[in-house]
Amino acid sequence: MHSIEYDILQYSRQTPSKVAIKSGKNEATYEQLIARIWAAKEKLQQIPGYQVGNTIILAAGKQIEFIYVYFGAHLAGLTVSPIDAETNPTRFEYIAKSINPYCVIGFDKMEIGFQKLSLNEFKFLNEINELSDDVVISFPKINATADILFTTGTTGAPKGVPLTYKNEAAAARNINAYIGNRTDDIELLALPVSHSFGLGRVRCCLANGQTLHLLGSFVNTKRLFRIMEEEHITGFTMVPASWRFLYKMSGDRLGDYKNQLRYIEMGSAYFSPEDKLNLAELLPTTRVTMHY
Numbered sequence: 001m002h003s004i005e006y007d008i009l010q011y012s013r014q015t016p017s018k019v020a021i022k023s024g025k026n027e028a029t030y031e032q033l034i035a036r037i038w039a040a041k042e043k044l045q046q047i048p049g050y051q052v053g054n055t056i057i058l059a060a061g062k063q064i065e066f067i068y069v070y071f072g073a074h075l076a077g078l079t080v081s082p083i084d085a086e087t088n089p090t091r092f093e094y095i096a097k098s099i100n101p102y103c104v105i106g107f108d109k110m111e112i113g114f115q116k117l118s119l120n121e122f123k124f125l126n127e128i129n130e131l132s133d134d135v136v137i138s139f140p141k142i143n144a145t146a147d148i149l150f151t152t153g154t155t156g157a158p159k160g161v162p163l164t165y166k167n168e169a170a171a172a173r174n175i176n177a178y179i180g181n182r183t184d185d186i187e188l189l190a191l192p193v194s195h196s197f198g199l200g201r202v203r204c205c206l207a208n209g210q211t212l213h214l215l216g217s218f219v220n221t222k223r224l225f226r227i228m229e230e231e232h233i234t235g236f237t238m239v240p241a242s243w244r245f246l247y248k249m250s251g252d253r254l255g256d257y258k259n260q261l262r263y264i265e266m267g268s269a270y271f272s273p274e275d276k277l278n279l280a281e282l283l284p285t286t287r288v289t290m291h292y
Contacts, residue, residue: 003139003146003165004172004207005074009034011209015183020206022231023064023214026126030209033067036125038135040072043122049102049115052077055148057096057114059085059106060194062214065122067202069105074165077140081148081160084194091158095150098160142166149196171200172207179263179289181235183209188227188236190215197267201237218242221249228257235263240271247278255282263287 008030011020016031028036044050056073060066060082073080081099083092085106092107096114104116140146146165150158175181187205189212191198205212213231218224218238224246227233238246243266246254254261264279264286271290279288 001142001166001169003074003142004169004203005037005071005165006139007169007207007209008037008071009137011206015209018209019211021064021067021212021214023062023067026064028064028067028126032129033206034137035128035131036068037071037075038131038137039125039128040068040122041075044069044073044076044078044103047103047115047117050076051102053079054102055079055081055099057081057083057092057099057101057104057107059083059119060192060199061085061106061119062193062216063119064214065119065125066193068125069119069122070202074140074146075137077144079145079148079162081150082194082199083150084192087194095158095160098158099148140165142169149199168203169207172204175200175204175265176208179235179265180287181205181208181210181263185234185262186211186213186231188213188215188224188231188233190218190224190242191237191239195268197237197239201265218246221246221253225250225253228260232260233257235261235265237265237267239268240266240275241269243271243275243279247275252282258283258285261286263289266290 012030012034017029019027020030020033021028056078058069058080070080101114104112104114106119108118142165144165145162146168147163148160150160187210189201193199193202213227261283
């Protein structure tokens with residue numbers, strides 16, 4: 001089994017000019033994506049104290065630079081703990097003490113006792129468009145730890161869950177197969193990438209050669225529907241609370257896209273029979289999957 005980083009490299013060769021990811025006005029083709037991931041890897045290796053196997057904390061937001069640094073850290077052999085960029089100091093301190101990162105990226109306004117970099121220092125990556133011909137990419141061992149994700153702590157202290165590259169690759173393949181995702185799918189992601197569901201969708205889409213649009217949230221429904229129409233979105237993911245908000249704010253508007261949306265993935269919370277019925281009536285031919 002290959003890592004998701006390996007899959008991204010393959011798509012950069014098969015469909016180099018295809019848009020891989022969009023975030024606001026920024027975007028990257030698959031060729032640009034792998035080049036920027038590689039450049040992020042090289043910058044991370046220049047941080048004092050760098051060693052393969054080190055752990056970093058990465059502020060997880062919808063900036064496109066987050067994607068580059070996340071996968072670049074993996075190519076550098078680092079274990080990543082992605083944390084909500086708006087997390088409170090108490091939670092941050094607990095997680096940091098648990099994993100003792102050698103570097104923290106993001107959290108510019110927070111006073112922390114660790115070496116840190118601003119995510120803004122990686123904006124230069126957006127100017128890089130291709131790999132040099134002499135680059136030979138090597139990938140971490142498939143059973144090495146890729147990430148440490150922390151629970152929300154609603155039932156006690158946050159608990160760290162280590163995931164290997166094999167865990168993440170297998171999950172992406174299984175989910176894509178179950179939903180029936182295709183390489184020509186264009187997905188809209190309005191979930192936080194600090195959450196396992198949202199970050200998992202990033203991995204699923206890029207492992208499958210799809211195009212992924214990062215949207216801040218479901219709050220701006222006008223923007224959501226505008227992007228859905230202009231970019232011909234074929235699928236998106238949401239939690240039940242997002243669906244209830246969307247239905248409350250826009251009524252049956254989602255039904256206008258019943259011939260466009262191939263799939264919706266729901267997750268993370270209980271989805272009531274009433275909500276299921278409403279969604280099914282609006283989107284009678286859309287494949288709606290649920291995991292909870």
